[in-house]
Amino acid sequence: MEERILFACPRCDALQQVPEPKPDEVxxxxxxxxxxxxxxxxxLDRPIALMSGALILFLVSNLFxxxxxxxxxxxxxxxxxxTSLALWQHSSKVVATVVFLVSFLVPVVIMGVxxxxxxxxxxRLFLPFTRRLLAFLSHLHPWEMGDVYIVSxxxxxxKLINMARVIVDDGFYALSAAxxxxxxxxxxxxxxxxxxxxxxxxxxVAPIPGRRIRREATS
Amino acid sequence: xxxxxxxxLVSCHLCGxxxxxxxxxxxxxxxPRCGSGLHSRxxxxxSRTWALLIASIILYIPANVLPIMxxxxxxxxxxxxxxxxxxxxxxxxxxxxxxxxFTASVVVPVLKMLSLLYLLLSLRGHGRLRTLHRARLHKxxxxxxxxxxxxxxxIGILTALVQMxxxxxxxxxxxxxxxxxxxxxxxxxxESFDPRLLWDQECRQ
Numbered sequence: 001m002e003e004r005i006l007f008a009c010p011r012c013d014a015l016q017q018v019p020e021p022k023p024d025e026v027x028x029x030x031x032x033x034x035x036x037x038x039x040x041x042x043x044l045d046r047p048i049a050l051m052s053g054a055l056i057l058f059l060v061s062n063l064f065x066x067x068x069x070x071x072x073x074x075x076x077x078x079x080x081x082x083t084s085l086a087l088w089q090h091s092s093k094v095v096a097t098v099v100f101l102v103s104f105l106v107p108v109v110i111m112g113v114x115x116x117x118x119x120x121x122x123x124r125l126f127l128p129f130t131r132r133l134l135a136f137l138s139h140l141h142p143w144e145m146g147d148v149y150i151v152s153x154x155x156x157x158x159k160l161i162n163m164a165r166v167i168v169d170d171g172f173y174a175l176s177a178a179x180x181x182x183x184x185x186x187x188x189x190x191x192x193x194x195x196x197x198x199x200x201x202x203x204x205v206a207p208i209p210g211r212r213i214r215r216e217a218t219s
Numbered sequence: 220x221x222x223x224x225x226x227x228l229v230s231c232h233l234c235g236x237x238x239x240x241x242x243x244x245x246x247x248x249x250x251p252r253c254g255s256g257l258h259s260r261x262x263x264x265x266s267r268t269w270a271l272l273i274a275s276i277i278l279y280i281p282a283n284v285l286p287i288m289x290x291x292x293x294x295x296x297x298x299x300x301x302x303x304x305x306x307x308x309x310x311x312x313x314x315x316x317x318x319x320x321f322t323a324s325v326v327v328p329v330l331k332m333l334s335l336l337y338l339l340l341s342l343r344g345h346g347r348l349r350t351l352h353r354a355r356l357h358k359x360x361x362x363x364x365x366x367x368x369x370x371x372x373x374i375g376i377l378t379a380l381v382q383m384x385x386x387x388x389x390x391x392x393x394x395x396x397x398x399x400x401x402x403x404x405x406x407x408x409x410e411s412f413d414p415r416l417l418w419d420q421e422c423r424q
Contacts, residue, residue, distance in 0.1 A: 003254075006237045007235060007237065008222075008223035008228065008229075008230035008237055008415075009229070010232065010415075011354055011358070011415065011418075012222075012228065012233075012243075012348070012354065012414070012417075012418040013223050013230075013415045013418060013419075014220045014221070014222055014223075014243060015220070015221045015222060015223045015226060015228065015237070021358070022243045030220065032351060032354060032418070034354075034358070042380060066380070067380060069380065069381065071292065071381075071387040074276060074387070077384075080379075083379035083380060083382065083401045084379070085384035086379075087378065089386065090382055095378065095390075095391065098375075099342075099375060099378070099379050101377065102375065103375070128367055131253060131254065132254070134253070135233055135234075135254060135255055137251050138233045138234065138253075139233070142361070142365075142406070142410060143365075143373045143406075145365050145368055145372075146282070148366055148369060148372065149372055150366055151319075151369055152368070152369045152372030152373045152376060153376060155316060155319060155320070155373075156372075156373045156376040156377050156380070158313070159316070159373065159375065159377060160318050160380065161379075162311065164291075165379075175286050185287070191233075191234070192234065192235045195234040195236075195252060195253060196369050199252055200297075201266065217236060
């Protein structure tokens with residue numbers, strides 16, 4: 001029994017009944033060929049494992065120095081958090097805050113929120129705020145740039161090698177691995193699928209009095 | 220092929236649910252599944268896209284003219300702009316890095332701005348490409364835009380890493396701020412352009 005999903009193409013607005021894709025299949029719009037739905041290969045177990053690994057590696061990478069630099073006879077090594085601290089002390093506090101937010105806080109929050117949503121759906125835990133957090137993640141999707149970050153790190157390394165003697169330390173490898181794991185985890189998740197799973201889970205629980213879920217659609 | 224708007228249906232941009240708002244296609248309701256606001260077409264799509272595009276074009280001038288980064292070694296300050304950085308790597312015969320930086324900082328932003336300009340003008344009847352190709356152009360613009368962030372990230376990483384006080388330090392210049400703004404604004408502009416408007420235009424003809 002193949003289930004069909006009523007879907008309006010986000011690119012051309014064509015209304016169609018899309019057969020639910022099987023694992024590793026992609027559904028395309030019948031009118032303009034845009035990618036509508038994709039079903040990743042496995043379930044949620046692997047993304048949970050990968051994202052947990054990414055978060056742990058990311059946090060741990062802060063315990064170890066990122067790189068060691070030798071400029072003009074002075075050697076300096078620094079951790080990820082240490083850089084924000086150095087900026088706060090020696091340079092603009094605004095830049096320090098931005099670097100802290102973007103390089104540490106935001107990635108940690110995104111990874112944590114993703115885990116919260118995934119675990120809540122997979123283990124049927126109904127953790128609070130799951131819906132709002134999933135909406136938050138769906139909004140963020142166009143702005144996830146882990147792959148761009150990896151290329152940027154490589155370019156920065158090349159620029160640094162021209163300026164100083166650079167020794168890559170453990171923290172750097174841990175950080176790179178964390179980004180790779182996070183990208184792999186994200187590839188195993190599809191937002192529309194999470195919404196459907198969430199809806200199905202909540203449908204099997206008695207409805208909360210006072211909140212009706214109304215859905216109307218034509219065939 | 221029936222279109223959702225013609226049938227009085229709205230699809231949620233976050234979770235994909237197809238809903239029939241009781242007050243009509245343009246009424247302000249929330250998606251019953253995810254709670255986000257439902258819009259048949261992105262609200263004020265064209266005026267937002269124009270505004271963001273024009274702002275990013277204006278800011279591209281200081282992004283190139285003002286220094287993007289200042290390297291201080293032993294008290295000597297060396298400011299550099301986007302183009303001076305590319306020239307440096309060409310002189311060092313590091314063709315790969317020079318190409319990467321030139322592509323991410325010059326080619327990609329300019330192509331994005333021209334593409335968005337073309338798409339906006341085509342909705343006023345000035346374009347000649349088929350709708351399908353214009354839709355693909357928009358998709359490519361959206362996907363490629365994020366790669367211009369390479370420059371911004373590189374400066375951020377270098378700033379964060381090279382902080383040795385007075386001996387040596389790297390600081391972002393105002394050009395970096397302008398360039399980051401250009402990248403973010405063009406990304407927002409591509410995101411606020413509703414591709415369904417292209418097909419609306421085709422259906423009207």
